Amino acid sequence: xxxxxxxxVAASPEAIAARxxxxxxxxxxxxxxxxxxxxxxxxxxLLEGAPGVGKTEAAKAVAELLGRELVRLQCYEGxxxxxxxxxxxxxxQLLAIRHAGEHEIDIYDDRFLIARPLLQVLRAPEQxxxxxxxxxxxxxxxxxxxLEFLSxxxxxxxxxxxxxxxxxxxxxxxxxxxxxxxxxxxxRCVYHWIGYPDAQREAEIIxxxxxxxxxxxxRAVANAVQEIRARPLAKPPGxxxxxxxxxxATILEKGGSPWPEAFRRAIxxxxxxxxxxxxxxxxxxxxxxxxxx
Amino acid sequence: MMRGESLPRAAAPFLGFARLLRRHAFxxxxxxxxxxxxxxxxxxxRSMNDIREAALATLAPSPDRRGExxxxxxxxxxxxxxxxxxxxxxxxxxxxxxxxxxxxxxxxTRQEKGGELSSALEQLSARDFQRDSDGLGSFRRxxxxxxxxxxxxxxxxxxxxxxLDLRRSLSEIVxxxxxxxxxxxxxRQTVPRKLLLLIDVSGSMKxxxxxxxxxxxxxxxxxxxxxVFTFGTRLTRITSALRIRGREQALARAAGLVDDWxxxxxxxPTLLAFLSVPRFSAFARxxxxxxxxxxxxxxxxxxxxxxxxxxxARAFRLSLASxxxxxxxxxxxxxALGAILPMLDDLVDGSSVGSLTDFILSLxxxxxxxxxxxxxxx
Numbered sequence: 019x020x021x022x023x024x025x026x027v028a029a030s031p032e033a034i035a036a037r038x039x040x041x042x043x044x045x046x047x048x049x050x051x052x053x054x055x056x057x058x059x060x061x062x063x064l065l066e067g068a069p070g071v072g073k074t075e076a077a078k079a080v081a082e083l084l085g086r087e088l089v090r091l092q093c094y095e096g097x098x099x100x101x102x103x104x105x106x107x108x109x110x111q112l113l114a115i116r117h118a119g120e121h122e123i124d125i126y127d128d129r130f131l132i133a134r135p136l137l138q139v140l141r142a143p144e145q146x147x148x149x150x151x152x153x154x155x156x157x158x159x160x161x162x163x164x165l166e167f168l169s170x171x172x173x174x175x176x177x178x179x180x181x182x183x184x185x186x187x188x189x190x191x192x193x194x195x196x197x198x199x200x201x202x203x204x205x206r207c208v209y210h211w212i213g214y215p216d217a218q219r220e221a222e223i224i225x226x227x228x229x230x231x232x233x234x235x236x237r238a239v240a241n242a243v244q245e246i247r248a249r250p251l252a253k254p255p256g257x258x259x260x261x262x263x264x265x266x267a268t269i270l271e272k273g274g275s276p277w278p279e280a281f282r283r284a285i286x287x288x289x290x291x292x293x294x295x296x297x298x299x300x301x302x303x304x305x306x307x308x309x310x311x
Numbered sequence: 312m313m314r315g316e317s318l319p320r321a322a323a324p325f326l327g328f329a330r331l332l333r334r335h336a337f338x339x340x341x342x343x344x345x346x347x348x349x350x351x352x353x354x355x356x357r358s359m360n361d362i363r364e365a366a367l368a369t370l371a372p373s374p375d376r377r378g379e380x381x382x383x384x385x386x387x388x389x390x391x392x393x394x395x396x397x398x399x400x401x402x403x404x405x406x407x408x409x410x411x412x413x414x415x416x417x418x419x420t421r422q423e424k425g426g427e428l429s430s431a432l433e434q435l436s437a438r439d440f441q442r443d444s445d446g447l448g449s450f451r452r453x454x455x456x457x458x459x460x461x462x463x464x465x466x467x468x469x470x471x472x473x474x475l476d477l478r479r480s481l482s483e484i485v486x487x488x489x490x491x492x493x494x495x496x497x498x499r500q501t502v503p504r505k506l507l508l509l510i511d512v513s514g515s516m517k518x519x520x521x522x523x524x525x526x527x528x529x530x531x532x533x534x535x536x537x538x539v540f541t542f543g544t545r546l547t548r549i550t551s552a553l554r555i556r557g558r559e560q561a562l563a564r565a566a567g568l569v570d571d572w573x574x575x576x577x578x579x580p581t582l583l584a585f586l587s588v589p590r591f592s593a594f595a596r597x598x599x600x601x602x603x604x605x606x607x608x609x610x611x612x613x614x615x616x617x618x619x620x621x622x623x624a625r626a627f628r629l630s631l632a633s634x635x636x637x638x639x640x641x642x643x644x645x646x647a648l649g650a651i652l653p654m655l656d657d658l659v660d661g662s663s664v665g666s667l668t669d670f671i672l673s674l675x676x677x678x679x680x681x682x683x684x685x686x687x688x689x
Binding site for chain 2: 048052054058064066068094106108109157195196197198205209210250251293297
């Protein structure tokens with residue numbers, strides 16, 4: 019698939035939403051529109067939202083929808099050019115200098131260049147999808163480092179000059195919003211905030227993600243999770259946890275536990291914080307009963 | 312930028328909307344306005360919703376200001392009444408933090424023991440700050456060096472005790488034409504820890520809040536990474552206001568952001584609301600957390616206990632500065648203080664700016680836990 023093919027796939031937001039659904043990812047109109055605009059405008063897509071709302075999954079689904087290889091760069095505090103762009107293989111350079119003796123040698127040759135995710139994407143002959151995951155965990159300096167890449171799809175290596183993308187990549191950045199991102203970064207991107215889905219959509223996602231969960235179970239889980247999320251928890255459950263809860267409760271029910279009890283026993287896959295569990299435990303029975311009701 | 316007259320007539324409204332947002336302090340770059348128009352063209356537009364989606368995706372308002380953005384959109388494109396929105400909207404905590412409003416009808420303000428006023432009743436009011444002079448300048452200058460430090464994952468060049476920096480060593484070798492000069496070394500940097508100030512603005516703290524805000528302004532100006540929130544019946548982030556260099560202007564802006572001056576206290580639920588927002592609770596991780604409050608939690612204190620336990624687990628050092636501790640007869644004898652004392656690293660005098668600045672500047676020095684000190688005193 020060429021870049022033109024990618025544009026053809028992204029004929030409209032509705033076409034994107036349908037293709038994402040085929041990849042088992044349910045996108046609402048706003049997200050489908052943002053993906054459509056990012057592909058058609060040739061800009062990076064910045065997805066922000068609480069942990070567990072499906073930002074990384076969206077990037078994977080976009081790669082699948084376009085039939086592209088996904089290259090993932092996981093950000094963390096202290097990440098720098100050496101981890102994200104490129105690094106010289108200094109040990110090999112030193113050995114080469116020693117072996118060369120009196121001969122001339124180019125120590126900035128391709129042999130000594132270790133390509134990290136951003137450079138890999140630029141040098142790939144085919145268009146790739148680059149996921150820059152959790153950009154909010156990196157330092158401000160790293161954000162500044164990305165600006166050249168995000169606006170022009172090129173990087174400058176002092177010893178080699180500027181390297182431009184052979185095929186312009188689709189770039190998706192995600193952020194949990196643990197800190198504010200620089201305006202310079204935001205304005206280079208198409209932006210979308212992913213919120214928690216409503217109960218109906220969450221039930222659809224649960225059914226799509228786990229084939230053996232009954233519709234009534236999925237609806238009950240979705241209702242109960244909405245109620246639980248509305249409380250001030252240290253770690254509000256994400257969509258993945260809701261899917262796991264529905265799965266676990268179904269397995270327990272098939273193993274002989276009656277319904278409300280199966281939900282209660284499977285709560286460990288939904289609430290993964292001891293204090294949250296203590297806060298929810300007294301009311302869990304009522305929440306589940308009401309959700310099933 | 313293109314002049315308005317040279318634009319196609321159909322493009323003018325979109326550029327006008329970008330200008331309107333700029334006038335209301337949204338940072339809209341020219342290329343974003345261009346992208347907005349391109350996005351509208353790509354989407355048809357088939358409906359007004361397409362124009363709204365295009366605006367949201369390309370003009371990228373932050374989630375905090377989404378409500379304000381929507382109000383401007385409706386006002387501009389639908390001709391709705393002009394939105395009465397000024398300044399920065401508070402973060403999303405209020406969604407989960409509406410118990411104060413529900414309790415409002417039932418609650419009666421109570422006179423607490425010791426003459427301190429502490430209730431869950433919201434009393435929204437505004438406040439002005441007068442200029443005065445104090446010794447906060449020296450605090451501001453000394454703060455960055457006085458905060459406890461931690462090792463960063465970033466490295467810096469060093470002359471001794473470091474790991475070999477192959478990149479620089481190699482370039483030295485190449486520039487020295489193959490000779491091997493002294494090896495270049497790198498070592499992990501140390502950076503000051505974050506400082507998080509949580510200021511109680513309830514009625515019982517009325518006479519201290521002005522001083523606390525001045526101190527907070529000096530802290531934000533002096534420290535690399537300081538965050539300041541106020542809490543009473545609500546939680547408000549005022550760091551952005553305090554970043555303004557002029558104190559009078561900064562405090563006036565902060566005063567405008569806070570709605571719950573001198574109202575009731577819901578310390579436990581408000582602190583829990585703080586912790587339930589990942590962006591906020593990330594401020595507390597590994598930070599020096601200083602809560603400026605008398606700790607007078609009315610009614611059940613289980614929420615306060617839970618919140619303090621969570622803070623204690625996240626923070627590098629958790630301190631409560633209470634103005635009541637300035638009295639030599641003070642003992643942490645209330646049920647709430649007794650319950651949270653084991654989780655506190657410090658329970659100190661917060662009755663004056665001088666004692667507070669001395670304490671904050673001593674945060675890097677180790678001290679016995681608060682429970683040990685107060686057991687000794689009792």
